[in-house]
Amino acid sequence: MRLLCRPLLAAALSLGLLLPATAAAQQRPGARELPAARADRTQAPAPVGRVELQVMVVYATEAHSNVDPSLGKLAGYLRNLRYTGYELLSTQKASLSPDGRTSFNVDGGRKVEVTLLSRDERRARMRVEVSDKKGEKLLDTTLSVNRNGTFIVAGPRHKDGILVLPLTATY
Amino acid sequence: MPLTRQEHLELLATDGLADAAALAALPGFDVAAARRPGRLLADALAAPAGLELADGVLAALGIADPGAGLLGEALRADAPELADGVLAALGIADPGAGLLGEALRADAPELADDVLAALGIADPGAGLLGEALRADAPELADDVLAALGIADARVDLRGALHAGPAPALWDAVAADLGIEADPDALPGWPADADLVRAALVDPRGAPDVAGPVMARLGLERPVRRAAPRSYGFAGVALAAAAALLLVFTRPLAPLSEAGLALQLSPINQVEIEELSASEGAMVQVLQFDENAPTIIFIEDLGGDAEGATL
Numbered sequence: 001m002r003l004l005c006r007p008l009l010a011a012a013l014s015l016g017l018l019l020p021a022t023a024a025a026q027q028r029p030g031a032r033e034l035p036a037a038r039a040d041r042t043q044a045p046a047p048v049g050r051v052e053l054q055v056m057v058v059y060a061t062e063a064h065s066n067v068d069p070s071l072g073k074l075a076g077y078l079r080n081l082r083y084t085g086y087e088l089l090s091t092q093k094a095s096l097s098p099d100g101r102t103s104f105n106v107d108g109g110r111k112v113e114v115t116l117l118s119r120d121e122r123r124a125r126m127r128v129e130v131s132d133k134k135g136e137k138l139l140d141t142t143l144s145v146n147r148n149g150t151f152i153v154a155g156p157r158h159k160d161g162i163l164v165l166p167l168t169a170t171y
Numbered sequence: 172m173p174l175t176r177q178e179h180l181e182l183l184a185t186d187g188l189a190d191a192a193a194l195a196a197l198p199g200f201d202v203a204a205a206r207r208p209g210r211l212l213a214d215a216l217a218a219p220a221g222l223e224l225a226d227g228v229l230a231a232l233g234i235a236d237p238g239a240g241l242l243g244e245a246l247r248a249d250a251p252e253l254a255d256g257v258l259a260a261l262g263i264a265d266p267g268a269g270l271l272g273e274a275l276r277a278d279a280p281e282l283a284d285d286v287l288a289a290l291g292i293a294d295p296g297a298g299l300l301g302e303a304l305r306a307d308a309p310e311l312a313d314d315v316l317a318a319l320g321i322a323d324a325r326v327d328l329r330g331a332l333h334a335g336p337a338p339a340l341w342d343a344v345a346a347d348l349g350i351e352a353d354p355d356a357l358p359g360w361p362a363d364a365d366l367v368r369a370a371l372v373d374p375r376g377a378p379d380v381a382g383p384v385m386a387r388l389g390l391e392r393p394v395r396r397a398a399p400r401s402y403g404f405a406g407v408a409l410a411a412a413a414a415l416l417l418v419f420t421r422p423l424a425p426l427s428e429a430g431l432a433l434q435l436s437p438i439n440q441v442e443i444e445e446l447s448a449s450e451g452a453m454v455q456v457l458q459f460d461e462n463a464p465t466i467i468f469i470e471d472l473g474g475d476a477e478g479a480t481l
Contacts, residue, residue, distance in 0.1 A: 054433075056433060070433065071433060072433045072434065072435055073433075073435040074433050074435050074464065077459055077463050077464060077466075080457075080459050081466075123442075130469070136449060137449060138448065138449050138452060138469055139446075139447070139448055139449075139452075139454060139467065139469055140445075140446075140447045140448075141443060141444075141445060141446040141447070141454075141467060142443075142444045142445040142446075143441050143442060143443045143444060143446075144441065144442045144444070145439070145440070145441050146436070146438055146439065146440045146441075148436045149436050149438065149439040149440060149441070149464075150433070150435055150436060150439050150464040151439065151441045151464050151465045151466075151467065152464050152465065152466040152467065153466075153467050153469070154466055154467070154468045154469070155452075155468045155469030155470060156469060166433065166464065168433065168436075
C-alpha cells in the first residue's frame with residue numbers, strides 16, 4: 001500500500017470507511033438501491049435557495065514537493081496521500097439552484113457533473129458524476145455535505161500523478 | 172445631548188486628556204451616544220468568528236477592558252498579514268484585497284447581519300443595498316435583506332465599503348453620535364495615508380504596527396476607561412473597518428493565478444448515500460480525521476481505467 005502511511009490507513013480502517021472491493025462491486029451501475037438511501041431521499045428537506053459550488057483542479061505529483069498556497073489548510077490533509085507536490089491547475093465555480101445541474105471541465109478531457117438535489121440550513125445533497133474523455137463514467141455518487149463543507153474526489157491520472165478535485169458547497 | 176461647559180471641564184478633570192476640549196467642543200457631541208457604536212461593534216465582534224479579536228480591538232478603543240490589549244497588539248498578534256486589507260478598508264489604499272461581498276460569501280455569510288448592523292447600514296433608507304449585494308454576493312442578498320427587513324434597499328455597498336469605506340463608516344457612526352464635524356478635524360485622526368501605511372507595513376515584511384498606529388491614533392498611552400469619551404468615536408470608525416477586515420479578510424499570502432486560497436471550513440462532513448465506479452476501478456472513501464474533507468479515491472484495478480493505482 002503505497003498511497004497511505006500506515007497510521008492513517010489504520011485510522012481509515014478503524015472508521016470503517018475503507019470500502020472493500022465487494023462493496024464497491026455492489027455499488028457499480030445497475031446495483032440496487034439500498035433501502036436506507038431511499039428512506040433518506042424521502043426525508044430530504046424542501047429545496048430552498050442556491051448553492052455556490054467550487055471545484056479546484058489540483059495536480060498531485062511526486063516529481064516535486066511544491067505545494068500551491070492557494071490550497072490553504074487543505075494542503076495539510078492532502079499530504080496524507082503519497083504525493084509530495086500539489087499544483088492548482090484551475091478553480092471553477094457555479095451557482096446552482098435545487099435540481100440544477102452543472103458541468104466542470106477537468107484536465108484530460110474529463111468532466112465533473114454536479115446536480116444539486118436539495119439543500120437545507122445544514123446540508124446540501126447532490127449527485128456527483130465523474131466521466132473520462134470517452135464519456136465513460138468513472139464515478140457516480142449521491143452524497144450530502146455540510147453547509148460550506150468540502151469533499152474531495154481524487155485519483156484520475158494526470159501526467160505522472162493524479163488529479164485531486166476538492167469540491168466546496170457554499171451557501 | 173451635547174456636553175455642557177461644566178461637563179466638559181469635568182471630562183478634562185477626570186481624564187486628563189489634552190484633546191478632550193477639542194472633542195467636547197464638537198457640535199452636537201453626545202457622550203451617552205458615543206458609547207452606542209461601541210456596543211454595536213462589540214456585538215458584531217462577539218460573533219463566533221470574531222470573538223478572539225473583540226477584546227483587543229475594543230480595548231484599543233477604550234470601549235472594553237483596557238487591560239485586554241491595544242489595537243496594535245491585536246493586529247500584531249492575531250493577523251499581522253492583514254495590514255493592507257485594513258488600509259483598504261480605511262480608504263487609505265486600494266490593494267485589491269477584495270470586496271465585502273466576496274469576503275462574506277467566502278468566509279462567514281452568517282455574520283452579515285451583525286456586520287451590517289455595526290456599520291449602521293441597516294437603515295432601509297440607506298440606499299441600494301439589495302442591488303449591491305446581488306452584484307457582489309448574490310447568494311446572500313435575499314437572506315441579508317430579509318434579516319434587515321429591507322424591501323427596497325438603496326445603498327451602493329461597493330461604494331460604501333470599498334471605494335470609500337471610511338467616509339461611509341464615519342457617516343453612520345457620526346450620525347449615531349450626533350457629530351457633524353469632519354473626522355479629519357479631530358486630533359489623532361490619521362489624515363496622512365502614507366504615514367499610516369508606512370507605520371503599518373514594515374519594510375522587512377513583518378508588520379509591527381503597535382507603536383506607530385497607536386501613536387497616530389493618539390492611543391500611545393495605556394488606555395483608561397475614560398478614554399472612549401475622547402477617542403472613541405474617531406476610533407470606532409477606524410476600528411469598525413479594521414475589525415471587519417480582521418474578521419472577514421482572507422490572508423494575503425501569495426496565491427497562484429488559478430484562484431484564491433480555499434477557505435476550508437473547520438467542519439467537513441459528508442454522508443454518502445450511493446456510490447458506484449466504472450468496471451475497471453474501485454472507489455475508496457478515506458477519512459483522515461473527524462472533520463477533515465472526505466476523499467473519494469478512484470482506484471485503478473488495471474486495464475484502461477483512468478484511476479490511480481494504490
